[in-house]
Amino acid sequence: MNLKLFAGCFVLSLGVCLGQSIVRPDMAPGPTSEPKQPIIFDLSAIDKTADPCMDFYKYACGNWVAKNPVPADQVRWGRFNELAERNTWLLYSELKAAAESPKTPLQKKYGDYFAACMNVDLADRFGAKPVQPVMAAIDGLKDKKQLGALVAELQKKYAVGVFYGLSVQQDQKDSSQQIATAMQGGLSLPDRSYYLADDARSEKLRGQYVDHVTKMFVLLGDSREKAAAEAHSVMAIETALAKGSTDRVELRDPAKRYHIMTKAELQGLSPEYDWRAYLAGVGIGEFSTLNVATPDYYKAMNAEIDSSSLDAIRSYLRWHALRTAAPALSKPFVDENFNFFSATLQGQKEQTPRWKRCTRSTDMAMGEAVGQDWVKQNFPPDAKANMEKLVAALERALGQDIQSLPWMSDETKVQAKEKLDAIRNKIGYPENWRNYSALTVKRDDYLGDLERSSEFERAHTFDKLGKPVDEKEWGMTPPTVNAYYSQSQNDINFPAGILQPPFFDNGKDPAVNFGGIGAVIGHEMTHGFDDQGSKFDAKGNLRPWFTGEDGAKFTERTDCEVKEYDGFQVAEGQNLNGKLTLGENTADNGGIRIAFQALEEVLASQGAAAEPGYVDGKRDGYSPQQRFFISFGQLWCQNQTEQSARVLAKTDPHSSGEWRAKGTVQNFDEFGKAFGCKAGQPMMPVNACRVW
Ligand SMILES: [Zn+2]
Numbered sequence: 001m002n003l004k005l006f007a008g009c010f011v012l013s014l015g016v017c018l019g020q021s022i023v024r025p026d027m028a029p030g031p032t033s034e035p036k037q038p039i040i041f042d043l044s045a046i047d048k049t050a051d052p053c054m055d056f057y058k059y060a061c062g063n064w065v066a067k068n069p070v071p072a073d074q075v076r077w078g079r080f081n082e083l084a085e086r087n088t089w090l091l092y093s094e095l096k097a098a099a100e101s102p103k104t105p106l107q108k109k110y111g112d113y114f115a116a117c118m119n120v121d122l123a124d125r126f127g128a129k130p131v132q133p134v135m136a137a138i139d140g141l142k143d144k145k146q147l148g149a150l151v152a153e154l155q156k157k158y159a160v161g162v163f164y165g166l167s168v169q170q171d172q173k174d175s176s177q178q179i180a181t182a183m184q185g186g187l188s189l190p191d192r193s194y195y196l197a198d199d200a201r202s203e204k205l206r207g208q209y210v211d212h213v214t215k216m217f218v219l220l221g222d223s224r225e226k227a228a229a230e231a232h233s234v235m236a237i238e239t240a241l242a243k244g245s246t247d248r249v250e251l252r253d254p255a256k257r258y259h260i261m262t263k264a265e266l267q268g269l270s271p272e273y274d275w276r277a278y279l280a281g282v283g284i285g286e287f288s289t290l291n292v293a294t295p296d297y298y299k300a301m302n303a304e305i306d307s308s309s310l311d312a313i314r315s316y317l318r319w320h321a322l323r324t325a326a327p328a329l330s331k332p333f334v335d336e337n338f339n340f341f342s343a344t345l346q347g348q349k350e351q352t353p354r355w356k357r358c359t360r361s362t363d364m365a366m367g368e369a370v371g372q373d374w375v376k377q378n379f380p381p382d383a384k385a386n387m388e389k390l391v392a393a394l395e396r397a398l399g400q401d402i403q404s405l406p407w408m409s410d411e412t413k414v415q416a417k418e419k420l421d422a423i424r425n426k427i428g429y430p431e432n433w434r435n436y437s438a439l440t441v442k443r444d445d446y447l448g449d450l451e452r453s454s455e456f457e458r459a460h461t462f463d464k465l466g467k468p469v470d471e472k473e474w475g476m477t478p479p480t481v482n483a484y485y486s487q488s489q490n491d492i493n494f495p496a497g498i499l500q501p502p503f504f505d506n507g508k509d510p511a512v513n514f515g516g517i518g519a520v521i522g523h524e525m526t527h528g529f530d531d532q533g534s535k536f537d538a539k540g541n542l543r544p545w546f547t548g549e550d551g552a553k554f555t556e557r558t559d560c561e562v563k564e565y566d567g568f569q570v571a572e573g574q575n576l577n578g579k580l581t582l583g584e585n586t587a588d589n590g591g592i593r594i595a596f597q598a599l600e601e602v603l604a605s606q607g608a609a610a611e612p613g614y615v616d617g618k619r620d621g622y623s624p625q626q627r628f629f630i631s632f633g634q635l636w637c638q639n640q641t642e643q644s645a646r647v648l649a650k651t652d653p654h655s656s657g658e659w660r661a662k663g664t665v666q667n668f669d670e671f672g673k674a675f676g677c678k679a680g681q682p683m684m685p686v687n688a689c690r691v692w
Contacts, residue, residue, distance in 0.1 A: 008499070010483045010520055028120045028354035030096065032649040035089050038082040041631045042503040043620055053279075053677035053684060056660045063674050070351040070639045075342070076648075078638030078657050079502045084481040087378075087497050092359045092478055094373055104296045107373070109441050110366045113631065116446040117282075117328075124330045127222055130447040131329060134158045134219075138314055139416030144305060148274030149315065152281025152521045159454030160321045162186050163241070163301055166282060170488035172258050173289070175540035178464045180290035182266070183257075184245045184297040186236050188323060190345070190651045195242035195482035201646075205345070212340035216322055219332050219334035231293045233312035234319045237304055240628075244300020248651070249579045254542050257293040266292055270302035284462045325358070328447040347641030357377045367454040367477025368434040371496075375478050379496040386506060387427045387499060390513070390598075391492075394521045395420065397597040401590075401692060415537070415545040416529065423528060424471070424491040424539035428499065429478040434460075481518055485527035485587075488540040492515045492524040502635060509611045511624035514599040516630030522591030522598075523583050526692055530586040531558050560689035561585050570645045576655050584654045588664045591690035592632060596670055599628055629665060636661040 047062020070077045099113030099118070116123075134154070141150050154160040163186040171177040189195060189209060194202060210231045216229030219691065250256050267275045267293070305313065326337035335350070340347040363370055400488050402408070402416045439456040441449050464470075471489060476482055479497040485494070498504075504517040527533045534554065537543045546554060562578035569575050578585075603624055613619045619627065634656035640648075645656060655663060665671035665683055672684030679686055 010523060017512050026121055027096075027099075027115065027118045028358070030293050030355045031089060031092065031353070035082070036078060037086060038500075038502045040044070040503065040505045040508055040516055040634075041627060042442065043504070045634055045637060045653045046630065051139070052675045053672065053681040055662070056629070056633055056634065056665050056671070056683050057658045060630050060661065061103075061637035061657075064634070064637040065639060068637070070641055072595070073106040073348065073356075075346040075348045075644035076638060076640035079635055083497070083500060083502065087479040087481060088356055088359050089379055091363060091370060091374060092355055094370065094377070095359055095362055095404065098370075106369050108437065109436060109439070110362055110369045111450055112443040113365055113441045114358055114362045116441070116443050117361050118447050119446065120331075120354060120355060123328065123334075123446060126329045131220075131322060131447070134325070135318060138317045138321060140316055141317070144310060144313070145274060146277075147305065148276070148278035149281045150317070152278045152283075154317065154321065155456060156282050156367075156458060156550070156589055157410055157451065158321060159322070159451050160317070160324045162320045168284070168461050169291075170469060170540065172254055172488065172542040175467065175488045178463060178467060178469060180284060182290060182292050182298075184241075184294045185242050186301075186320075187245070188234075188320070191240070191248065192242035192245045193247075193650055195239045206235070208340065208344050210338065212344075213319055213593045215336050216319070216326070216333070219336060220318075220322060225585075230315035230318065233308070237308060237312060237316040240300060240304040241297075244304075246294045246295045246297065249577065249663050252532055252579070252583065252653075254532060257291075258293050258542070259292045259637065260288055260289050261292045263287075266290065266298065269295055269298040270305075272302050272306045273298075282462075283459065285465045287465060291582045292302075292334075307541050320583070325447055328450055332494055345643060347643030348646055361450070363447070363477050363479060366436055366439070367479075368430060368474075369436050369479030371429060371558065375496050379428055379478070382506070383496070383499050383504075384428050385465045386495065387517070389503075389520055390424070390428070390518060391425050393420060393601065394518060394525060394594055394599040395423070397594040397601065398522070398525055398590075398692075400521065401597060405692070407550075407557070409547055409550050412546050412550040419490065419528060419538040419545070420525070422490055423525060426472075426474065426491055426493045426586050428494070430474045430627045431472050455529070483524050485524045485533065485541075486568070487528075487533055487536045490525075490528060490536070490538060492521070494521070494524075505512065509613065509619065509627065510539075510598055511611075511627040512604045512631040514595045514602075515628035516635060518595035518598060519588075519591050519632050519635070522595040523587040524591075525594070526587040526590030529590065529692055530583040532583050554691070555665050557691045558582055558586065558691065561589070561667075561691065564689050565655060565659065565663060567664065568655065569657045570649050570659075571642050574646050574649050576649055576659060580626070581653055581655045583661060586657075588660055592664050592668055593670075593692065595632075596625075596628060596668070599624065623674065625670065629671050629674055633661045633665070 032148065042064065045061055047058055050058040050062050051057065054060040068077055074081060095114040098107040098116040100109035102111045122511035125161045137153055151162055154162055154665065165183045165185045167183065168178050169180050171179045189221065213231035214224070215235050215344065217230050218224055222230065246256065263275060263279070326333045337349050398420055399417060401411055402420065405413070412588045436631070442453055469489070474493060475484060475486070476493065476495045478495050481493040481497045483492070483494045483498055498520065499517065502516060503520060504513055534546065535542055536542065537545050562582055564578065565576050565581055567575065567577035611619070617623060622630065638657035640656070649657065654660070662683070665688060666685055667688045669684065677684040
C-alpha cells in the first residue's frame with residue numbers, strides 16, 4: 001500500500017543460549033548465541049581522531065561503524081537493529097516455550113502459530129500444494145466481468161493484494177468518522193519509479209525481476225516458455241499500474257489523497273470493473289461515500305484491464321498469489337524469493353534464520369497476544385512513570401519553543417499551542433488488549449494461518465466503518481523498536497520495545513536520556529507540526545490554521561530543509577530526496593531542539609554537578625551538553641548495503657543514519673557552541689535551516 005496508517009514513525013521499519021535444550025525435529029533450529037544488550041552513550045564507539053565540528057557522525061559513531069559490519073542476514077545494521085534483534089531474541093524464547101508447553105489458551109494459540117511457521121519439514125513436504133486452492137480460484141476466471149468478485153476473494157480469503165487496497169480510516173476532514181478508503185497498489189517492486197526510470201541500473205533490475213518471476217512460475221510447474229510469457233504479462237500490467245499511480249512525494253500532500261466519491265462515481269472511473277461485486281464480496285459494510293485517494297489510478301487500471309488479455313490478467317493474479325505465499329512454501333520457493341527481493345534488490349547475503357522470520361511473523365499476526373507476556377517480563381513498571389515525566393518535560397519545552405519562534409504571528413501561535421495541548425500520549429502498551437478468539441490457528445497449516453490472520457485483521461478494520469474511533473487502539477506491537485504520531489488522532493505512541501538502551505536507561509544522567517529517548521519524543525511531537533501534520537488541527541482534522549502570511553513563511557523554511565537534504569549523498573550518484581524526507585527531517589530538527597531545551601531546564605533547576613558521576617561539570621570528560629549530542633548522534637550509527645541505501649533513498653521518508661545525525665546538529669547552533677565549533681565549519685554553517 002502506498003498510504004501509511006501513521007503520519008510519521010521513527011524508523012521504517014521494525015536468539016537464546018539453547019545449546020542444551022531439546023530442538024524438536026519439526027522445528028527449525030533456534031539461535032546459537034544471545035545478542036548483546038545495547039548500551040546508551042557508548043564511549044567505545046567514539047572516534048577521537050575525528051573532529052566533531054567537521055564530521056560529527058564520524059566522531060560519535062566512527063569506531064562503532066568500523067566494528068559493526070552489516071551481518072550476513074541483514075541489509076542494514078544500526079542501533080535500532082541491535083535492540084530489535086535483542087527484542088526478537090527475547091520474544092523467541094517466549095514463543096518457543098508457548099509452542100512446547102503453553103500455560104494458557106492464548107499461549108496455545110500463538111505457540112501453535114509459531115510452531116506452524118517453524119515446521120520447515122512440513123513446508124518442504126507440501127511443496128507448492130498450499131498455493132493450489134488460490135491458483136484454482138484464479139484459473140476459474142473465465143470472463144473479465146468476474147474480475148471484481150475474484151479480486152475480493154483474493155484480498156479477503158488469500159491475503160493477496162492485487163490492483164489496489166481497501167481499508168477503513170478516519171476521515172481526514174472529520175476525524176470522528178471512520179470511512180472506507182481505496183488506495184492505489186498492486187505493484188511488486190518497491191516504488192513506481194522502478195518501472196519507469198530509464199537509467200541502466202533500473203533497466204538491469206527490471207530484467208532481473210522478469211527472470212525471477214519466470215523462475216517462480218517454473219517452480220510452480222509451468223514450462224519455461226509459458227513462464228516467460230507470463231512474466232512478460234506481469235511486467236506489462238505492473239508497468240501500466242505504476243504509470244497510473246501517484247508519486248509518493250505527491251501523496252505527502254493530504255489534499256492529493258482525499259477525494260470523496262459515491263460508489264457510482266467510483267464505478268464511473270473504471271467502467272470495465274465490477275465494483276458492486278467487489279464490495280459485496282470483500283465483506284465491508286454498507287456506505288454511501290468513500291475516499292478514493294487517487295482517482296486517476298482507477299482510470300489507468302480500467303484501461304489496462306480493458307486492453308489486457310484474460311490470460312495476461314490471470315498471470316498477474318497468479319504471480320501475486322505466488323509471491324504472497326512464497327515465504328510459507330517449500331525451500332525452492334523461499335530461496336528464489338530471497339534471491340530476488342532480498343539478495344538482488346537489497347544486497348542481503350544470507351537468508352534471515354527461520355526462527356527470526358517466524359518470531360516476527362507471529363508478532364505481526366498476534367502482537368497483542370504475545371505482547372501481553374512480553375511486557376510483563378521486559379517492561380518494568382517504573383519505566384512508564386519515568387517516560388511520562390520525560391514527555392511532560394518535552395511538552396513544556398515545545399510550548400516555550402512555539403512562544404519564542406521569531407517568525408510566527410501571535411495568532412498562529414495560539415492555534416499551535418492549542419494543538420500541542422491536545423496531543424495525547426500512549427506509552428508502553430495498550431490499556432485494552434485485542435481479542436483473538438475469532439482467529440483460528442492450525443499447527444500444521446502455516447500458509448492457512450497467514451491467510452486467516454490477514455482475514456482477521458481485515459474484518460477488524462472493516463468493522464470500524466461508521467463506528468466511533470477507538471482512541472486507545474495501537475498501531476504498533478509492544479516489542480517494536482519504533483514510535484509514531486497519528487495525524488487523525490493527534491497522539492504520540494511509544495511501544496515498550498523502544499524504551500530501553502540505547503534510547504533510555506534509568507541509571508544514566510538526564511543529558512544522555514534527553515539526547516536519546518528525549519529526541520525521539522520531541523521528534524514525534526514535532527510530527528504534529530511538520531509539512532503534513534501542520535495541515536491538521538488539534539482535533540485531527542484537515543483544516544488550515546496558519547495565517548496566510550505564516551503559511552508562506554513556513555513553506556520558505558521547509559524549502560530550506562528540502563534543498564539542504566537534497567544535497568546529502570547516500571551512494572554514488574544517489575542523493576536523498578529532500579521532499580520525500582521533509583516531514584521526518586523537520587521532526588528530527590524540531591525534536592532535538594526541544595529535547596535540548598528540556599535538558600537545559602533540568603540543568604538549570606538542579607545543576608549538572610548534582611548528577612552522580614560528574615566532576616567539575618563533566619562526566620567521562622564531557623559536559624552535559626556534549627553528552628546530550630553524543631547520545632543523540634549514536635542513535636544513528638549504522639552500516640548498510642549499497643543496494644539497500646539506494647532502495648531506501650527512493651522509498652523511505654526517513655533520511656539515512658549519517659544524515660539524521662549530521663543534518664540535525666548542523667542546523668542547531670547549540671551543537672556548535674557545545675563543541676566549540678567556529679561559524680562556517682561544516683557542523684556550524686552560517687546558512688542553517690530552522691522550521692520549529
Ligand atoms: Zn518520524
